[in-house]
Amino acid sequence: MSTAVVTTITERPVVRVPSAQPRLRITKRGRAVLTTLAAIPVVAGVMLVALNGGGATATNSSGADLEEVTVQAGQSLWSLAEDIAPGADPRDVISDILSVNQLETGSVQAGQRLMLPAEYSAE
Known part of the structure; x- marks a missing residue:
């Protein structure tokens, strides 16, 4: 009879590395x-736009009265x-x-109202 050689394989323990933690935790x-x-900044921008939004009025630097005309079709x-x-x-x-x-721009549409200085009165 022959003798069998039995070898045992020793298992190495598995070393688990802990998962990487995030550096910054909020x-x-x-x-x-x-x-x-x-x-x-968003709120400040909205407030600035709201405060500066209205207030544009048609004025003449000479202080003369303004007259309004309506643009006619084809004019x-x-x-x-x-x-x-x-x-x-x-x-x-x-x-x-x-x-x-x-x-x-110089483009106007029919029905558009324009202010004119009194010096260009249509009368």
């Missing part, structure tokens, strides 16, 4: 503080300027109309 109080700090600022001040350069009249009404 509590409820910390979240509240961060939320408040992030909201402050442009050029034709309006020729109608209200036939002896003046239409470019100057258009420039005055744009500045009094605080318009950025």
